[in-house]
Amino acid sequence: MKRLVILGGGESGVGTAILGKKENYEVFLSDRGIIKDKYKAILDEHGIAYEEGQHTEELILNADLVMKSPGIPKKAVLIQKLKENGVSVISEIEFASRFTDAKIIAITGSNGKTTTASLMFHILKQAGLNVALGGNIGTSFALLVAEGNYEYFVLEISSFQLDDIVTFKPDVAILLNITPDHLDEYDYSFDKYAHSKFRITENQDESDHFIYNLDDPKTMEVMEKMAIRAQINPFTMKEANQNSFANDEFFYINDSEGGLKMRINELSLIGKHNISNSLAAATAANILKVRKEIIKKSLMDFKSVEHRLEAVATINGVKYINDSKATNVNAAYFALESMKNPVIWIVGGKDKGNDYNELLPFVKSKVHSIVCLGLHNEKIIDFFSPYISKIVETDNIVDCVAQAHQLAHNGDVVLLSPACASFDLFNGYEERGNLFKEEVKKLS
Structure with a gap:
């Protein structure tokens, strides 16, 4: 039996522990801080061994596989020791993706991830699809894989989660924008942070889709240097000759089947950035063959995410x-x-x-x-x-x-x-x- 050690007893850690147990790993969870009571109760209920307030190295360094919580810095001494010992250190999204054949729509970016993921989920739900929303928002991806039988996953994904992928390969990847954030974790290098975001597409192939923002300078700078194998689907608010385009008055998704056109003032979300987010979600929904009337209705009746405008x-x-x-x-x-x-x-x-x-x-x-x-x-x-x-x-x-x-x-x-x-x-x-x-x- 392979030993899975999980570092971090929050949402992603506990979800991974449950999935690991289900997939017949010997599971041990370690948190240097104090684990919340609700998570302790879940670990106890599933009979999963754990410790809190410390990382006991002899119980960790003997792992076959380690799942690291996104909050633990890559530079942490324990992480360095594991890597020196040849132990694979992965993220929760990497681990969970190994145990599902569902279609994955993965969304990253410095801003707008939560809104776009929530809107994407809303559209697919309205289309009657068997879909779950998780990752960096709400329920962990691993727990959804362990306890549900979904055909689609909409995942909000941070750069920290992407840093520890190996084979993670979304069917549809959305990169909204790249602006300086969390640079303290990337040696204060904007380029390193940007390349971390682009890892969302690194394992994609010709059967997958990569949706990106033509108006985002850093995205376009990195795109010029990268060979992307996925089918590319840009969206923009500047170049009217693109398939996914909006101006001050209209919102368009053009395709061979007549496309979608609606007035900007019909969108439920306000602000230019949210028009951009809506374009990204509508482009993905169109790729997934959601009916245009459903996309349009969903863009009109979506309720804004809590704490976001x-x-x-x-x-x-x-x-x-x-x-x-x-x-x-x-x-x-x-x-x-x-x-x-x-x-x-x-x-x-x-x-x-x-x-x-x-x-x-x-x-x-x-x-x-x-x-x-x-x-x-x-x-x-x-x-x-x-x-x-x-x-x-x-x-x-x-x-x-x-x-x-x-x-x-x-x-x-x-x-x-x-x-x-x-x-x-x-x-x-x-x-x-x-x-x-x-x-x-x-x-x-």
């Missing part, structure tokens, strides 16, 4: 929008770009080496006040104070919402789009967004 409430003529999932500058760029009304912008948190220059045009033209939400706001204040006269500091959500409420006038938008991670004050962007929504609802 989520309309919370309109109070005294002021619209409150929760975009807590905007944990980097590029995501905040898209949020500000899509705003039509004057903005009170809530920004701040754990800075990831942010460069705010690209936000300046939108801040100058759309933002009249800034509310900082973080422990260290000096960088934001120093950068934006020459352009915005009203900047206030807060270090908790109650004061933050109260200050934004005071600054807002009829017709304004209060936008929580922090451009920073949340871990200085919150357990994650979800907690930040949920607390924001709770406080906003108390205003009405």
Whole structure:
């Protein structure tokens, strides 16, 4: 019996443990931190051996195969020792993909992954397909493979998960965009990070499809140097001669069967970036032969992902929008770009080496006040104070919402789009967004 060691006792680790046991591996799970009670209960229920609060090397280095949680750095000493010992270290998506023949639609990118994956799932569900949504969103891919019998998987995939693939080969791969993020894990090299994203297509062949963004500079730069074997399907908002194209008025998916055409204002998702995300999902659905009427209806009735440009409430003529999932500058760029009304912008948190220059045009033209939400706001204040006269500091959500409420006038938008991670004050962007929504609802 082969020994499978799993490093990390979160969603992906526990899912892999269950699938490993089902596939007759001897399974051991190790987490250097404390495993959540709900996951311990699942491990106990399945009779899976585990440890927490430490990594016991003699129980790990004797593995035949190791699944590493995406949160564990590649440079960790234990990972280096395993590799020196010739032990294969893989990601959960690699492991799970070995035990399913279902069609896989895999989605990566610096921004828009969750929205696009959720929209893709919505379209396929509306088409009546036997489909599951997982990966970096919701349920782990491994658990879905272990406990379900799906014919299609829509997977949101991070660069960290792609770093540890070997044979993972999606039928349809979508690369939305590549902007600087997580560079601390890639030796501060944008090129290394970009090549990590492109691993989504490295095992694809002529029977597979690669969907990519013709408007994304880094994607196009890397494309020029790569030999991609999959059938390529670009989408764009700039070149009208492409099959998947949108302009300010219309949205097109052209093919030999008449294609799909709809007005931009019929799309349920707002903002240019979301038109781009919708193009990617519609292109994939068309490749999978989903009926045009179903694609169109799904694009019209899809509900936005929680914490991503989520309309919370309109109070005294002021619209409150929760975009807590905007944990980097590029995501905040898209949020500000899509705003039509004057903005009170809530920004701040754990800075990831942010460069705010690209936000300046939108801040100058759309933002009249800034509310900082973080422990260290000096960088934001120093950068934006020459352009915005009203900047206030807060270090908790109650004061933050109260200050934004005071600054807002009829017709304004209060936008929580922090451009920073949340871990200085919150357990994650979800907690930040949920607390924001709770406080906003108390205003009405």
